[in-house]
Amino acid sequence: xxxxxxxxxxxxxxxxxxxxxxxxxxxxxxxxxxxxxxxxxxxxxxxxxxxxxxxxxxxxxxxxxxxxxxxxxxxxxxxxxxxxxxxxxxxxxxxxxxxxxxxxxxxxxxxxxxxxxxxxxxxxxxxxxxxxxxxxxxxxxxxxxxxxxxxxxxxxxxxxxxxxxxxxxxxxxxxxxxxxxxxxxxxxxxxxxxxxxxxxxxxxxxxxxxxxxxxxxxxxxxxxxxxxxxxxxxxxxxxxxxxxxxxxxxxxxxxxxxxxxxxxxxxxxxxxxxxxxxxxxxxxxxxxxxxxxxxxxxxxxxxxxxxxxxxxxxxxxxxxxxxxxxxxxxxxxxxxxxxxxxxxxxxxxxxxxxxxxxxxxxxxxxxxxxxxxxxxxxxxxxxxxxxxxxxxxxxxxxxxxxxxxxxxxxxxxxxxxxxxxxxxxxxxxxxxxxxxxxxxxxxxxxxxxxxxxxxxxxxxxxxxxxxxxxxxxxxxxxxxxxxxxxxxxxxxxxxxxxxxxxxxxxxxxxxxxxxxxxxxxxxxxxxxxxxxxxxxxxxxxxxxxxxxxxxxxxxxxxxxxxxxxxxxxxxxxxxxxxxxxxxxxxxxxxxxxxxxxxxxxxxxxxxxxxxxxxxxxxxxxxxxxxxxxxxxxxxxxxxxxxxxxxxxxxxxxxxxxxxxxxxxxxxxxxxxxxxxxxxxxxxxxxxxxxxxxxxxxxxxxxxxxxxxxxxxxxxxxxxxxxxxxxxxxxxxxxxxxxxxxxxxxxxxxxxx
Amino acid sequence: xxxxxxxxxxxxxxxxxxxxxxxxxxxxxxxxxxxxxxxxxxxxxxxxxxxxxxxxxxxxxxxxxxxxxxxxxxxxxxxxxxxxxxxxxxxxxxxxxxxxxxxxxxxxxxxxxxxxxxxx
Numbered sequence: 001x002x003x004x005x006x007x008x009x010x011x012x013x014x015x016x017x018x019x020x021x022x023x024x025x026x027x028x029x030x031x032x033x034x035x036x037x038x039x040x041x042x043x044x045x046x047x048x049x050x051x052x053x054x055x056x057x058x059x060x061x062x063x064x065x066x067x068x069x070x071x072x073x074x075x076x077x078x079x080x081x082x083x084x085x086x087x088x089x090x091x092x093x094x095x096x097x098x099x100x101x102x103x104x105x106x107x108x109x110x111x112x113x114x115x116x117x118x119x120x121x122x123x124x125x126x127x128x129x130x131x132x133x134x135x136x137x138x139x140x141x142x143x144x145x146x147x148x149x150x151x152x153x154x155x156x157x158x159x160x161x162x163x164x165x166x167x168x169x170x171x172x173x174x175x176x177x178x179x180x181x182x183x184x185x186x187x188x189x190x191x192x193x194x195x196x197x198x199x200x201x202x203x204x205x206x207x208x209x210x211x212x213x214x215x216x217x218x219x220x221x222x223x224x225x226x227x228x229x230x231x232x233x234x235x236x237x238x239x240x241x242x243x244x245x246x247x248x249x250x251x252x253x254x255x256x257x258x259x260x261x262x263x264x265x266x267x268x269x270x271x272x273x274x275x276x277x278x279x280x281x282x283x284x285x286x287x288x289x290x291x292x293x294x295x296x297x298x299x300x301x302x303x304x305x306x307x308x309x310x311x312x313x314x315x316x317x318x319x320x321x322x323x324x325x326x327x328x329x330x331x332x333x334x335x336x337x338x339x340x341x342x343x344x345x346x347x348x349x350x351x352x353x354x355x356x357x358x359x360x361x362x363x364x365x366x367x368x369x370x371x372x373x374x375x376x377x378x379x380x381x382x383x384x385x386x387x388x389x390x391x392x393x394x395x396x397x398x399x400x401x402x403x404x405x406x407x408x409x410x411x412x413x414x415x416x417x418x419x420x421x422x423x424x425x426x427x428x429x430x431x432x433x434x435x436x437x438x439x440x441x442x443x444x445x446x447x448x449x450x451x452x453x454x455x456x457x458x459x460x461x462x463x464x465x466x467x468x469x470x471x472x473x474x475x476x477x478x479x480x481x482x483x484x485x486x487x488x489x490x491x492x493x494x495x496x497x498x499x500x501x502x503x504x505x506x507x508x509x510x511x512x513x514x515x516x517x518x519x520x521x522x523x524x525x526x527x528x529x530x531x532x533x534x535x536x537x538x539x540x541x542x543x544x545x546x547x548x549x550x551x552x553x554x555x556x557x558x559x560x561x562x563x564x565x566x567x568x569x570x571x572x573x574x575x576x577x578x579x580x581x582x583x584x585x586x587x588x589x590x591x592x593x594x595x596x597x598x599x600x601x602x603x604x605x606x607x608x609x610x611x612x613x614x615x616x617x618x619x620x621x622x623x624x625x626x627x628x629x630x631x632x633x634x635x636x637x638x639x640x641x642x643x644x645x646x647x648x649x650x651x652x653x654x655x656x657x658x659x660x661x662x663x664x665x666x667x668x669x670x671x672x673x674x675x676x677x678x679x680x681x682x683x684x685x686x687x688x689x690x691x692x693x694x695x696x697x698x699x700x701x702x703x704x705x706x707x708x709x710x711x712x713x714x715x716x717x718x719x720x721x722x723x724x725x726x727x728x729x730x731x732x733x734x735x736x737x738x739x740x741x742x743x744x745x746x747x748x749x750x751x752x
Numbered sequence: 753x754x755x756x757x758x759x760x761x762x763x764x765x766x767x768x769x770x771x772x773x774x775x776x777x778x779x780x781x782x783x784x785x786x787x788x789x790x791x792x793x794x795x796x797x798x799x800x801x802x803x804x805x806x807x808x809x810x811x812x813x814x815x816x817x818x819x820x821x822x823x824x825x826x827x828x829x830x831x832x833x834x835x836x837x838x839x840x841x842x843x844x845x846x847x848x849x850x851x852x853x854x855x856x857x858x859x860x861x862x863x864x865x866x867x868x869x870x871x872x
Binding site for chain 2: 537545548
């Protein structure tokens with residue numbers, strides 16, 4: 001700008017002052033874009049001094065602005081249209097500066113043209129605007145994200161304004177929300193309307209803020225919202241209500257889902273048949289317990305929660321549990337316990353299979369201990385039963401079976417079948433009494449009752465096997481009880497002891513025989529002492545008498561001596577006879593019998609004996625004798641004499657004085673000697689034993705003699721190869737028959 | 753009571769019975785004798801009662817035991833003292849309630865002593 005003239009000078013000065021004082025950067029350029037004038041602020045853009053700018057090109061004045069401005073300024077020479085260019089400049093401090101350049105064409109009075117550039121630094125303003133915009137965007141975004149709508153109700157105009165998000169929540173195009181008064185109520189379901197209105201009315205009346213949860217109908221579906229509102233007052237009157245609406249549908253649904261899941265989980269935990277418990281990690285107190293756990297341990301959960309194992313179990317048991325828990329928490333690894341026992345309150349000792357699991361918090365520290373225990377007591381019992389059942393079934397030496405409380409057979413093993421002959425099919429369900437068929441009584445019932453009372457009983461007795469055979473067996477009956485102690489079954493183990501019983505019976509029989517033999521020996525000794533001492537006594541007294549007679553007159557001696565001598569002879573004979581018999585018995589007992597055989601007529605031998613006896617007995621009783629003639633054989637005369645003498649003595653002794661008959665006969669290969677009396681006879685039961693040593697049929701000691709006669713007879717007859725028999729009935733006499741092998745001359749008769 | 757007392761001897765052994773009787777007569781006693789329990793009871797029923805009975809135990813038909821039991825059942829006989837004569841060393845004499853027992857074999861002197869004592 002040239003200063004030609006006063007007016008021009010003033011103008012220039014004014015302009016200069018204006019330019020210099022401007023807050024904006026101001027530059028005046030000529031048509032060729034060289035600086036005519038620029039103020040300090042403008043100069044600062046190019047980091048130049050203002051007074052040194054005259055004639056400097058725009059590019060030098062503001063290198064950052066020139067590229068954008070130059071084309072447009074030149075264009076303005078054509079169209080004269082002012083413009084505003086916004087230019088962002090990177091500065092030394094890296095902060096971007098935003099400059100707004102207002103450009104216009106100016107003319108001097110001389111008609112010269114130039115450009116007036118005003119540069120305004122809008123960095124701050126722009127940043128503020130941008131921040132505002134950004135926060136609005138964030139608000140909108142966050143409202144959308146949070147599904148947070150908002151509203152205002154201006155009471156003076158009775159107009160309503162819904163935010164975009166609130167519109168979206170209600171399924172309405174943003175900006176098309178309700179605008180008047182209570183119109184919003186339309187967007188609520190009928191059921192919520194009255195009480196929501198009531199809340200709003202209260203707020204209107206009192207000015208108090210409110211909060212409620214209700215339903216909003218949006219796009220055909222219901223959404224749950226959390227509404228908050230407050231009143232604004234002016235001069236004590238409520239003039240405006242405003243509030244937010246938060247869509248909590250998802251949260252509510254999530255909460256509901258969580259609740260349902262929790263309930264579902266609870267239901268599972270509660271109804272699972274295994275005990276489930278949770279202990280807090282620090283002191284191992286119970287914080288959770290399920291029903292199975294309550295039932296197993298016999299405590300209610302109120303009793304359990306907050307307590308530790310020491311409150312419920314024996315110390316040693318609790319020690320063990322706690323040690324496991326600590327190990328699980330320390331190692332942070334689950335522990336499987338295949339079998340452990342626990343003292344339950346009501347059920348007693350139970351066997352558990354357990355798993356203990358550590359539950360860690362978000363930092364990986366143990367927070368809880370989860371325990372799961374299955375009560376495997378019954379399973380173990382069943383397994384044990386199966387095993388023992390298998391074992392029992394396979395046992396063959398013992399009859400093992402179960403009876404029910406009525407005594408009916410429930411199980412039947414191989415041994416039972418082997419022992420009794422009944423198969424399981426035949427006997428199961430039948431009373432065990434079946435095995436006593438025809439034997440005795442109802443004693444099985446007694447045994448079961450005894451087993452119920454005492455635990456177990458051992459009883460012995462007979463069984464009738466399927467094939468009718470009777471066996472002797474010993475049975476152990478054990479009551480098997482339920483938890484309440486009532487018998488539910490009886491387990492029985494039976495052993496067939498028939499053989500043992502037989503051996504015992506045999507031993508008992510032998511023992512009885514031995515005792516009897518001892519009794520007989522004692523009785524024999526008693527009889528023998530009588531038989532021997534009586535003649536000795538007589539002899540002693542006779543000797544005294546003889547001494548007295550010798551001291552008296554001779555006539556009396558002569559008169560009394562003969563009978564005295566007779567007596568002495570009889571008594572000494574008697575003694576000799578007894579002594580001889582005893583010696584015979586001694587020899588016979590030890591089997592030393594020497595036969596002296598010679599050819600004799602049996603009838604003749606017998607006749608001599610009979611004659612002698614008749615003489616001895618002086619004809620009382622009568623002895624009838626009959627013999628077939630010429631019964632020659634090789635006989636031991638002395639032994640046959642002894643046999644017949646003994647039989648005849650017995651016949652005389654027990655014959656009651658009635659006639660006796662002696663018959664000798666030839667019966668084919670045998671010769672027989674028969675001695676028959678009509679005396680007291682012998683009971684059939686006694687007939688076998690009378691031939692034994694010391695035996696006699698009459699138990700009292702009436703009859704004198706040593707009781708050895710028939711024993712000697714049998715021993716001698718048998719030594720001769722024969723045998724002796726008796727036929728008799730009590731009171732009807734007795735008939736003894738000696739049968740001797742009929743040896744011919746030259747033959748050896750002593751065969752057996 | 754001494755000489756002149758009446759004694760009943762019961763024994764199935766004739767020789768012994770008669771020998772004992774002869775000895776007792778020599779000692780001055782009056783003697784009755786029976787060959788068994790039954791004969792003795794018959795005798796006691798028909799004769800004046802004896803002052804003492806000498807009883808053998810081991811006899812046929814009615815033994816000394818049976819006789820003694822029968823005797824004790826009859827009040828008129830029960831009080832007659834009895835000397836049991838036996839060879840046995842092993843029996844329960846208390847059941848017989850005998851005045852004394854004389855064991856076979858015995859000599860005349862022993863018989864005399866026992867009988868005197870029993871009659872006292």
